Amino acid sequence: MVIQRWQTVFLFIAAVAMGIFFFLPVSCMMGYITSILNALVTVLLLVDIFMYRNLKLQKRVALICICFCFVSAAITAYLSSVLDIATNWEVQLVCPVVAIIFTYFAYARMKADEKLLRSYDRIR
Template identity: 40%
Template structure:
């Protein structure tokens, strides 16, 4: 049953959230430096990347939850609960990323990067997966009624 449409949605959600590790989320300029925020943490342009381990682990965890949830197709109610938990985790990650940017002193300008849209895409894909799981549950219940 891995070939269901919600498996594709969960895979896309996993890919979208893991893309935060590769694509910058936002750029921020101050009087002295230009900062780039990505899944590894806040980097000063021209300096070495300082890795924020808790942020990195949270992003990888959110991606792995979606990926592992694909194989939980036998227990649809648990699959819905795990997907809902993952949405909450992605929202918490988005809030955390915004708090990292707000922590920069002397902020002048913000540059929106493509990575800003990946958490939103992951949430949308997860919601579509939940819808597909609910449709499967409805189909199985109607088939059980006919037996």
């Protein structure tokens, strides 16, 4: 079986990265706001996988997830530096960055699919 929609794989990898970040100690110490934000991003990424019928909505949700990942990483970095948490939070911030990168890859593949669909419409 060949996976024909690479954005599904990329979104799943991003969801796994944010799911791992949700359970890391630095994310748990930040409080409810970052925990809720991380859980929301993880769920949105998983839901975005199944929005393949509506490509425009899927692209919009992917961009929202990228923004939320940036916000989550920024809040975590700021609070970690302010609270002087003794954990190695710089290494743990790799998870949101991985999620941002793979969500962007998925968004790029969605744009490529949309371009391909438009080219087929022109042929008809």
